[in-house]
Amino acid sequence: MDRRKFFKGVGLVAFAAIVAPTTSLKAVDFRATKPEAWAAEKSVDAIKALFGGTPTESDKISFKAPKLAENGGSIPITIKSKLDLETVALFQDANPRALSCVFTVPVDAIIDYDVRIKMRQTAFVTVVGKERGTGKLYSTKKEIDVSIGGCGG
């Protein structure tokens, strides 16, 4: 009987060792998981491919951008929101493909992201956020004038 007990104990230890180390944080690679979103030409199609739904326009998510961008190669955009969002994505209609970047927001993070994007021509820029838990989609959009060739337009 002693031997049987011994083996039972070993089995339990081995089982615990297999189950325990599964809590490591792993990054989500959106380029691998959602390839169709990166190939879409229009913002609307890209949003559908990435989030699987249509967002409602809301002032709870906002972004700052210049009204007139002199250099289309580098347009500073600051995304801000006080909502508890899970994913934030930036789309534009100016380039051959609509999706610019996707942020995965960690739990308890401050949403205050500053990025620079490229745009070929005047077009709408859309920012979409997905709320954690409820899965609701919020969006805002703005038109940005791009004057290629410089001289301030």
Place this chain on the structure above:
Amino acid sequence: MGKAKIKAKNKKGITKVKAMFTSLMADTEQAKKTGVEPSYIRQVVATIDGKVVYEVSMSGFMSENPLLKFKTKSGKKGEKIVFTVTDNNGKTITAKKKIK
């Protein structure tokens, strides 16, 4: 893809991070026009003490030498922030910086 410049500063419990990576950020169309191979960063991940604090997937329509700024509540003075950058060919570089 090569160098990375990172600045991280902690003030009143909030860590402000600025990071710049050298990359052409040329997508297929632009690469054809200028006659170079397509090269762009596809993912940037930042971790402090093993915890992911910032994560972004990008396309080639970000500006050349992308500059990223963000704030986070985690991180203390002296801790290290580690950036992992992956480009379109699957090449990865890591860069470390102490938080001031």
